[in-house]
Amino acid sequence: MATVIIPAVLRPVTGGVTKVDAAGSNVREVIDDLVRQYGGLRDRVIDENGVRPEVFIAVSGHEVFDLATAVAPDAEVNILPAIAGG
Amino acid sequence: MVMADKPQYRVIGTRPLRPDAIDKVTGRAQYGADTRQSGMLRGYVLRSPHAHANIRSIDTSKALAYPGVKAVITAADFCLPGQTVADLPDLTTNILAGSKVYYHGQAVAAVAAISDEVAREAARLIDVDYEVLQPVLDVREAMLPGAPVLHEAMRTRTPEGPGAEPSNIVAHAVVVFGDPEAALADCDVVVEGDFSTRMVHQGYIEPQAATAMWNPDGQVTIWTAHQGSFPARQATATILNHPSSKIKVVLTEIGGGFGGKIAVYLEPVAAMLSKKTGHPVKLQMDRVDVFEGTGPTPGTSIRAKLGATKDGNFKVYMADMAYENGAYAGTAANYATMVATACYDIEHVRLDGYDVVVNKPRTQDYRAPSSPAAAFAMEQLVDQMAEKLNMDPEKLRLQNSSREGTRGSMGMPFARIGHEEIVQAALDSDHYNSPLEGPNRGRGTASGYWFNVGLRSSVNVTVQPDGTVALSVGSTDLSGTRTSLAMQLAETIGVDFEDVKAAVVDTDSVGYNDVTAGSRVTFGTGMATYEAGKNLIAAMKERLATTWNVPADDIQFEAGKFSSPDGSKSGTFKEIAQLVVGRGPGLTVSGSVNAGFLQGGGFAHHIVDVEVDPDTGKVQILRYTAIQDVGTAIHPAYVEGQLQGGAVQGIGWALNEEYFYDDNGRMLNSSFLDYRMPTTLDVPMIDTILVEVPNPLHPYGVRGVGEPPIVPPLAAIANAVAHATGVRQYQLPMSPRRILQTTGKIEE
Amino acid sequence: MSKHHVITRINGEQVEFLTDPGTSLLSALRDQLGLTGSKEGCNNGNCGACNVVLNGELVNSCCVLAVEINGAELTTIEGVADGDNLHPLQQSFINDAALQCGICTPGFIVAAKALLEREPDADEARIRHWLAGNLCRCTGYDKIVQAVLDAAPEMRAAARA
Structure with missing residues (x-):
């Protein structure tokens, strides 16, 4: 199981839960399992076209763009809000 | 300072003359206000004299009848069929108010005329019927039950779901790592403080200016000094309900931005005026408009505590951080939770971020947004901790520094970063090793971070x-x-x-x-x-x-x-x-x-010497050194310029800059005379030390360098003032009045 | 409102124009005469971006009325270079990377030229005092002050020649 770290902006959907264990061999499967556990996250992290523009996803510290990217069983998946700065 | 493993480049690292x-x-060079188009009209935007009011009606008939006036528009001109101004989104009502004004200076109507003078005269004839409401200006007061509510529909987003009642708190973000409450009880030393900073402006010298031409075939051209032509195009398209592919944005030279020219203000208004008149229309702000009607950066209230072992190992950081969003919902406090602890490896963290609306302009980013105020708290606590432990603050920072693999406040491990290297560079620097002698003088240091995108x-x-x-x-x-x-x-x-x-x-x-x-x-x-x-x-x-x-x-x-x-x-x-x-x-x-979201992080570290005049309370900057991990310096002179410019903006924020309001929410100091930015006389030469830790995420090792240098100055100067006077500074700006108050020379 | 007829010399050329009595010199330069090198940063004399030299005196053109320049001699940023030859201050601003966005640059160059022409030996403290009426938000002033210091020797040499 990978551990998914839920960002503050999405924690209202998880009832404040910060870390969620989710199963899957790639990013899409892991997020799909996350959505199975918290239906409110549907279309908040990924949609049919890929990663939502308002978030980004990192696996073991590396940002991923391709949802087919492999996720190791003990990996940590970070979902983070995408913001820029001045 | 160059790391040994830096590759040799042929062009990168040289200092060619810039072609512009x-x-x-x-x-x-042609800037926003320099645009000239054939048959061009001039526009003027009428702004609200009230900080909080319902708009009962707007009568534009007298203005429209004024000789030389070609069009007058209000938010009603942006409504789709069946829509009323009360239905318009924040994006639209922030450029022309709908059923309510939320801040002094909010745009209410706009005029296009044959000259600037005619447009201004006609705008005075627009009759706006306001029902004036009680404003709320202080971030903590706005959070209290019973405070005047800006947006009836706003419910606080919390980890437990949306709140039940209308509130000025946009969101309550919570970040927890480890078990901070329990760990705090185990700490040998805990230092804490209640910090506040004031709303400040980016202070770009060029006021916003935009010119638009709406052709009869629906093709629109906009000339503007904006930080992003494509985002400006998209925002304008959304507000106008017009296809973005039919809008061409032409960037002029831009006279500074620093985050303040990311939002659109004039572009959609100029476009609508052009559509109505069939002529190109130019709109430009004056300095009062810029202060009152664009987006400054939030004032803050931060209550924080730092706990450590007697050996100086940081164990816990807890902070309750309230950030003004101004008139509309924003995410400033949420940013703060992403940067607050980035410089240090701290196992137990709790951050509560409150984004709060108040009757001030809708805030915008300003160079490393939210990070300077967060560092103002953190880096003073680090200094207080060093005092308690009788340690050199730089060695304490080095001991607790983040490094590759450390989880920042985002919970994600850092790639190769250079915070340790820059603190070590400070320890090795001529500045840090030169004695500071004389009465009323003090030296301060601080670190800062921006994640860079x-x-x-x-x-x-x-x-x-x-x-x-x-x-x-x-x-x-x-x-x-x-x-x-x-x-x-x-x-x-x-x-x-x-x-x-x-x-x-x-x-x-x-x-x-x-x-x-x-x-x-x-x-x-x-x-x-x-x-x-x-x-x-x-x-x-x-x-x-x-x-x-x-x-x-x-x-x-x-x-x-x-x-x-x-x-x-x-x-x-x-x-x-x-x-x-x-x-x-x-x-x-x-x-x-x-290029991905995160660049891998940029860290800055500053050293400052000050002298505090005990009679006048004036803080003079005697010497300043800005140190930064710049990855690879492509053009070192421009990189130095970024460090120097950011440092001086931070000096202004620390010592003099603030928005003053009267009790009715009217800004009192909307000029460069009364909003006191640093001049040549206020600062010395700014020494720089470029530390190059190449960024593994870029083919030439580049790191963004523009934002980190504004983060350390607030805390570095506060630490220096504390050492000079023996009095800790919890509130910005450290103006002469504030220094005299806190040192007991005059009453609060 | 009747217009006033103004005859003046701008950057060595005779110029005639009509203006309203309330029009500022800055507006006349920018909107009527097409000289947009003088910039509007504040329109009340606090930022120096509109600096010009009027009869040998450095002024903020936003605080001078256009009618006041009748019969006067005016130099704007457009008149600082000698044809293709940049003024030493212009060259030193480029060499020293003394500009970032560049909006304040015309004002700084006009102001610094006015200083060095009367005080060619101005030191850093004097330069900082003189330029305190010019705001820059990008550079932190370091490289601007350095550029003025670096241009001074060439201007001294030119003055002696």
């Missing part, structure tokens, strides 16, 4: 028949990025800097570019430029394969030279370009990247 400089030193960029490269290349960029050039990008292209394709001509082009002429912000252009657009350079070399090999009659894959390109497999034929880029383009068809390639 001659236009800028001769007055020829990559995002999406595209460039085009065209090969000219003479073998030089033209680089077309879609990212706003705020401070010299045409130069830093041209240098990266010259490095990639092996030509001289002088053989690359870079220009910023309009939204029809290059692929999508995200906003120029987050210190991303030299990094992200730099990656697109590198990509274009690689694509160009490949395209040249294809052309050369035909000419040389060898397979393209067998052609070598090394050290700026193409050569055939057997070495019998070769030529420099320029020679080959003259051959395959000079005698063949034209050649344009592009480079497009999503």
Whole structure:
């Protein structure tokens, strides 16, 4: 199981839960399992076209763009809000 | 200071003269307000005199009848069929108010006329019927039950779901790592403070200006000084309900931005006025409009505590951080939770971020948004901790420093970063090792962080028949990025800097570019430029394969030279370009990247010496050194300039700058005389130390350098003042009045 | 409102124009005469971006009425270079990377030229005092002050020649 770290902006959907264990061999499967556990996250992290523009996803510290990217069983998946700065 | 493993470059790291400089030193460069179009009308925007009021009605008939007036518009002109102004989204009502005004200076109506003077005169005849409401101006007061509510529909977003009652608290973000409550009880030493900072403005010298032409076929052209042509196009398209592909945004030169020119204010208004009149319409703000009607950066209230072992190991950081969002919902406090603890490896963290609306302008980013105030708290607590433990604060920082693999406040491990290196550089510096003597003097240090972003960029490269290349960029050039990008292209394709001509082009002429912000252009657009350079070399090999009659894959390109497999034929880029383009068809390639969200983080560390006049309370900056991990300095002089400029903006924020309001929420100091930015007299030369820890996420090791240098000054100066006076400073700005109050010379 | 007829010399050339009595010199330069090198940063004399030299005196053109320049001699940023030859201050601003966005640059160059022409030996403290009426938000002033210091020797040499 990978551990998914839920960002503050999405924690209202998880009832404040910060870390969620989710199963899957790639990013899409892991997020799909996350959505199975918290239906409110549907279309908040990924949609049919890929990663939502308002978030980004990192696996073991590396940002991923391709949802087919492999996720190791003990990996940590970070979902983070995408913001820029001045 | 250069790390030993830095590669040798031919162009990168040199200091060529910037190509746009001659236009800028001769007055020829065209900025936002310099736009002239045939038949152009001038516009004027009427603004609210009240901080909080319902708009009962707006009567524009007298203004419309004024000689020379061509059109008068209000938010009603932006409604779709069946919509009322109460239905309009925040994006629209912030450029022309709907059923309510939320801040003094909010735009209410706009006039287009034959001259600026006529437009101003006519605007006075617009009759707005206001029902004045009680404003709320203080971030903590706005959070209290019973405070005047700005938005009846607003419910606080919390980890437990939305709140039940209307509230000014937009969101309550919670970040927890470890078990902070339990760990706090185990700490040997705990220091805490209740810190506050005031709303400040980016202070760009060029007021916003935009000109629009709406053609009868629906094609719209907008000339503007904006930080992002593509985001400006999208926001304008949304507000106008007009296809973005029918809007072309042409960037003029831009007279500073610092995050303050990311939002649109004038562009959709000018476009609507042009649609109504059939003429190009120019709108420009004056300085009062800029202070009162654009987006400054939030005032804050931060209650924080830092716990450590007696050996100086940081164990716990807890902070309750309330950030003003101004009139509309924002995410400033959420940003703060992402940066607050980045400099240190702390196991147990609890951060509560409150985004709060108040009756002030809708806030915007300002260079490393939210980070300076967060560091004002954290870095003073680090200094207090060092005092309690009787340790050198720099050694304490080094001992607890984040490094590769440390989880920052985002919970994600850092790639290779240089915070340790810059604190060590401070310890080794001449400044830190020079004694500071004399009464009323003190030295302070502080660190700062901004995560820096990559995002999406595209460039085009065209090969000219003479073998030089033209680089077309879609990212706003705020401070010299045409130069830093041209240098990266010259490095990639092996030509001289002088053989690359870079220009910023309009939204029809290059692929999508995200906003120029987050210190991303030299990094992200730099990656697109590198990509274009690689694509160009490949395209040249294809052309050369035909000419040389060898397979393209067998052609070598090394050290700026193409050569055939057997070495019998070769030529420099320029020679080959003259051959395959000079005698063949034209050649344009592009480079497009999503450079990712995070760059890997930028860290700054500053040292400052001050002298505090005990009678007047004036804080004089005696000496200042800005140290930063800059990855690879593409053009070191411009990198130094970023560090110096950011430091001086931070000095202004620390010592003098603040928005003053009366009890009715009217801003009292909306001029450069009363809003006191640093002048040449207020600062010494700013020494810089560039530490180069190449960024593994960029082909040339680039890190964004623009934002981190504004983060440390607030806390560094506060620490210096504390050492000079023996009195800790919890509130900004540390103006003469504030210093005299806190040192007991005058009453609060 | 009747217009006033103004005859003046701007950057060595005779110029005639009509203006309303309330029009500022800055507006006349920018909107009527097409000289947009003088910039509007504040329109009340606090930022120096509109600096010009009027009869040998450095002024903020936003605080001078256009009618006041009748019969006067005016130099704007457009008149600082001698044809293709940049003024030493213009060259030193480029060499020293003393500009970022560049909006304040015309004002700084006009102001610094006015200083060095009367005080060619101005030191850093004097330069900082003189330029305190010009705001820059990008550079932190370091490289601007350095550029003025670096241009001074060439201006001294030119003055002696």
